[in-house]
Amino acid sequence: MSSRHNILFLLLIFVVGSANGQSFPLPPDGVDVVGEVRTLEARHEDTLLSLGREHGVGFEEMRRANPGVDTWLPGEGTGIVIPNRFILPDAKREGIVINLAEMRLYYYPGDYSDKAGTVETYPISVGRMDWSTPLGVSRITERTENPHWIPPQSIREERARQGRPLPEVVPPGPDNPLGRHRIRLDIPGGAYLIHGTNEPRGIGMRVTHGCIRMFPEDVESLFHRVPRGTRVNIVNQPVKAGWSEDGLLVEIHPVLPDDAENGFDAAEPPTLEEAVLAVATALERGDGRIDHQRLTRSVQEADGIPEVISRHPAAAREGRESLVGPLSALD
Structure with a gap:
């Protein structure tokens, strides 16, 4: 890559932004890294969770990047690392790529989008080991706004054992764990979804029953732009x-x-x-x-x-x- 192209590429990294997650110019062939690591000073009211959400970073990413910093009271003036530099996963740069190990989703809008030539990345929550998220290539089959949630029998039994019983159907609203947007994948053997949440504090943790959970504003941004049939590749690359x-x-x-x-x-x-x-x-x-x-x-x-x-x-x-x-x- 020429020096002129190098300068243009670096300038674009600072110019292109997104109110939801992070958006970067898609790097040229031979370059796999986007973004930058930054440091800022915490305000009195900040927590690692609030700063992570503000800058498109999940809970565990923030915790590992800031060892020794109190999660809930970093303290005014404390230097906080914002780990917004990423190596793109070793996968085809098409559609959605989800890397379970880093709990992060990458979206390549493609030529049909007004954001062609970019890559977007979002923090996510993924399945616990006893409810693991399956690997492999699938497609988006359905998008639903304000969905009902029909809890699987296994989840209802688990919640009943915990003394937190669930109804057979959870209607749309603030108590719906799916949030306001649901994207269904064609993974056999279960209802695997990309969806929002009514508990955004858990984004960036391994807490779901196999689904991919996103900040409400992030899944809303994707919901209106990813068509049915979009390729979704789930990998595990620590x-x-x-x-x-x-x-x-x-x-x-x-x-x-x-x-x-x-x-x-x-x-x-x-x-x-x-x-x-x-x-x-x-x-x-x-x-x-x-x-x-x-x-x-x-x-x-x-x-x-x-x-x-x-x-x-x-x-x-x-x-x-x-x-x-x-x-x-x-x-």
């Missing part, structure tokens, strides 16, 4: 690796335990071997030498923030044609 003008980066997310009752505190980093495999795949698309200590540190921290792991970040970014054997570059 390790992402990709190229930017800085070189090769990795983005590491914790792997949640099989036992959902342990909660997020029991989440563990992925193995170094898993990280190496992701990096090796990225090295098939570019050449460079990797700082193994940086990679190891990124795996151990698993804070979800992209980190440069190239030894010489600026090297070999223009006019690459030869490929370096991926494992030999990891030294």
Whole structure:
């Protein structure tokens, strides 16, 4: 990419914005990273949750990016990291891509949209281990505004055991867990949805019964723009690796335990071997030498923030044609 194109691309990152989630210019071939990490000072009334919602970041993303900061009382003047830099998932850049590991949805509007040439990203909540969200490619089959909710028998039984019984049908309104917008997927074996919520505090956590839950304003934005038939690809990539003008980066997310009752505190980093495999795949698309200590540190921290792991970040970014054997570059 020429220097002129580099400048234009960086300018667009700061110009293009969205009131819902984050919107960025779709990077050119060979570039996989969008956005930037920013730091701001908390106001007296701020919480990590309110700042996350304001800047399109989920609860766990905010918590991991700000270790040691009180979730409910960060304190006026406290520096807060807003982790708004993302490596795009290793998936076809079409329709909707959902990465369960980072609890984030990516939307590629496509040529039919007035936002063609961009990528949007939103924080989401996903299924607990005992109600896991299935992987694979599906399509949007239905969109419903102000939906009724018919709780599955399994959920009604669970709520009854908790002493919180549900009616057979929950009408539209403030008590409806689906919120005001429901997008149905053609996943067999259950009613899997992308929907809003009447409990936005849970966005960015693993708390659903298998559905994809979004902030009300985010799902409303998508609802009016994603047609039936839109491709939806659900992946699980706790390790992402990709190229930017800085070189090769990795983005590491914790792997949640099989036992959902342990909660997020029991989440563990992925193995170094898993990280190496992701990096090796990225090295098939570019050449460079990797700082193994940086990679190891990124795996151990698993804070979800992209980190440069190239030894010489600026090297070999223009006019690459030869490929370096991926494992030999990891030294």
